[in-house]
Amino acid sequence: xxxxxxxxxxxxxxxxxxxxxxxxxxxxxxxxxxxxxxxxxxxxxxxxxxxxxxxxxxxxxxxxxxxxxxxxxxxxxxxxxxxxxxxxxxxxxxxxxxxxxxxxxxxxxxxxxxxxxxxxxxxxxxxxxxxxxxxxxxxxxxxxxxxxxxxxxxxxxxxxxxxxxxxxxxxxxxxxxxxxxxxxxxxxxxxxxxxxxxxxxxxxxxxxxxxxxxxxxxxxxxxxxxxxxxxxxxxxxxxxxxxxxxxxxxxxxxxxxxxxxxxxxxxxxxxxxxxxxxxxxxxxxxxxxxxxxxxxxxxxxxxxxxxxxxxxxxxxxxxxxxxxxxxxxxxxxxxxxxxxxxxxxxxxxxxxxxxxxxxxxxxxxxxxxxxxxxxxxxxx
Numbered sequence: 001x002x003x004x005x006x007x008x009x010x011x012x013x014x015x016x017x018x019x020x021x022x023x024x025x026x027x028x029x030x031x032x033x034x035x036x037x038x039x040x041x042x043x044x045x046x047x048x049x050x051x052x053x054x055x056x057x058x059x060x061x062x063x064x065x066x067x068x069x070x071x072x073x074x075x076x077x078x079x080x081x082x083x084x085x086x087x088x089x090x091x092x093x094x095x096x097x098x099x100x101x102x103x104x105x106x107x108x109x110x111x112x113x114x115x116x117x118x119x120x121x122x123x124x125x126x127x128x129x130x131x132x133x134x135x136x137x138x139x140x141x142x143x144x145x146x147x148x149x150x151x152x153x154x155x156x157x158x159x160x161x162x163x164x165x166x167x168x169x170x171x172x173x174x175x176x177x178x179x180x181x182x183x184x185x186x187x188x189x190x191x192x193x194x195x196x197x198x199x200x201x202x203x204x205x206x207x208x209x210x211x212x213x214x215x216x217x218x219x220x221x222x223x224x225x226x227x228x229x230x231x232x233x234x235x236x237x238x239x240x241x242x243x244x245x246x247x248x249x250x251x252x253x254x255x256x257x258x259x260x261x262x263x264x265x266x267x268x269x270x271x272x273x274x275x276x277x278x279x280x281x282x283x284x285x286x287x288x289x290x291x292x293x294x295x296x297x298x299x300x301x302x303x304x305x306x307x308x309x310x311x312x313x314x315x316x317x318x319x320x321x322x323x324x325x326x327x328x329x330x331x332x333x334x335x336x337x338x339x340x341x342x343x344x345x346x347x348x349x350x351x352x353x354x355x356x357x358x359x360x361x362x363x364x365x366x367x368x369x370x371x372x373x374x375x376x377x378x379x380x
Contacts, residue, residue, distance in 0.1 A: 002043075003035045015039040025055075057110035057156040062147070065109055066096055069150045077253075078146070086248045087239035092143060098127060099140045100147070109151050112161040117144065118171035134173045141172040182316040183327040183358075192316075195302040199294075201267055202281050203321065209258045210325030210342040213318055214238040215250060217289045222276040230265035231257050234344065238288060245288050252346050259338075291318065323355075330358045 006012045011028035013035040018024050029035040074089045076082070084092075103120055104112070121141045124132040132140070145162040152160050163169055184192065184207065193203035206216055214237035223233045235255040238245050250256075271280070283289045299318060306313045316324070322343070329339050340351040 002039050003032065005032070015042070017042050057151070058108045060109050060151075060156055061105065062107050062109060062112070063101065063105040065151055065154075065156070066100070066105075066147060069147055070096070072150075082253045085237075085239060085251060085253060086241055086246050087251075090239075090241040095140055095143045099124065099132075099136075100144055104144075109148075109156050112148065114161055114164055117141075117162050121171050134176050138173045138175065141169065145169065145172075181323040182314045182320040184314060184316060184320070184324045186328060188314065189321075189324060189328075192302060192306060195305055196298055197302075199281075199298055201264070201271075204264055204267075206318065206321040207324045208261050208264060208328065210322045210329075210344070211258070212237065212251060212322060212344070213291050215344075217279070217281060218247060219280045220277050221280060224260075224265075224268055224280075226260075226265045226269055230260035230262055232260050233257050240290075245290070250344060252344055254344075254346075256341055256344055258342055326355055327358055330355065 002017065003013060003015055006014055006028070011030050013029045013032050014026055015029065015035045015038050016024070016026050017039060027035075027038065029038065070089065070092060072078070072080075073084045073092060077084050121137055121144075124137050124140060126132045126136065141162070145160065148157070148160050148162045151157045189204070189207040193200045193207070196203050202216070205211065209232065211219075211234060215234050218236040218238050219232065219234075223235065225231045225233070233255060234250060234257075236247055237250045238247055240246075268280075279286075279288070281289060283294070295318065303313075303315055307315065314320075326339055326343055329342055334342075336348045336351055339355070340348045343351055343354070345351045345354070
């Protein structure tokens with residue numbers, strides 16, 4: 001009997017059902033109508049595959065959920081297709097340990113409410129006891145939302161409690177306006193490269209091929225193809241995790257082949273290496289280059305000397321050399337798919353979103369070139 005009357009007690013009606021995995025469950029109600037409505041709704045959700053057992057979510061704490069989720073992220077990734085990079089996993093762990101665990105670790109997943117999450121993020125404190133900055137609050141909020149999304153995926157919750165009824169998260173701070181990219185011209189890039197002396201080729205490669213710091217410092221001679229169409233394979237990257245440099249996949253987890261300017265390829269032919277597996281660029285005694293130390297010893301002094309000669313010379317960060325490579329490619333007519341390959345973006349949409357302004361300028365240049373072609377035909 002799905003709904004039956006009990007002999008005694010305040011709640012005298014009982015709904016009796018079996019879950020999709022064959023577990024029999026019961027729940028009591030004060031009236032027959034409540035019991036029947038619950039039973040019909042429950043049976044319909046079981047048949048539709050959307051049933052959520054409230055007792056299961058009350059037994060799983062955020063700490064238990066996190067342990068399973070971070071294991072999945074590290075092994076197969078959020079989508080189940082590829083594991084996240086060691087850097088990403090480390091960032092999630094730090095966020096959980098520093099901000100999420102102190103507030104939610106022992107809280108059952110079923111007890112999390114939207115208003116409580118909103119208040120927590122709005123009043124979030126840093127490790128120093130001071131109010132957390134906008135960037136930190138945004139990152140923690142988005143991270144916690146993904147964790148609760150995992151609870152929904154596991155059918156511990158019917159809906160994500162970090163979102164309101166409309167699916168909004170109005171407590172999440174807007175993304176801060178990022179520092180504007182610095183784009184060097186080719187003359188500026190070559191001048192800066194020469195000023196870096198022993199790292200001239202290092203600068204030129206970064207400024208024309210768009211590699212990230214961790215990618216360029218992980219390059220080996222085996223990654224070079226100096227044949228008829230020179231290129232380099234970007235397959236690995238160094239990440240700094242808890243003060244240690246760890247060699248792993250690239251930021252997007254995918255390898256890519258980047259075209260190499262022939263003049264730069266010719267410079268590589270002059271560099272001898274006893275082993276193809278040897279890194280192309282290294283520090284003293286073959287150590288892995290660290291961004292902060294290299295910038296302090298070589299890059300910042302070189303920019304300082306350039307600004308002494310020319311006060312108007314830009315002050316690009318190393319990452320701006322990546323933006324420079326993209327701008328040079330676009331200005332010389334590269335299509336968006338080539339630029340995507342250079343930048344190592346997951347999609348051309350991401351490339352267009354990041355460098356929309358540069359492509360807008362290229363659109364006008366394109367119209368000018370078409371106009372020139374029409375003029376040569378004396379079209380009126």
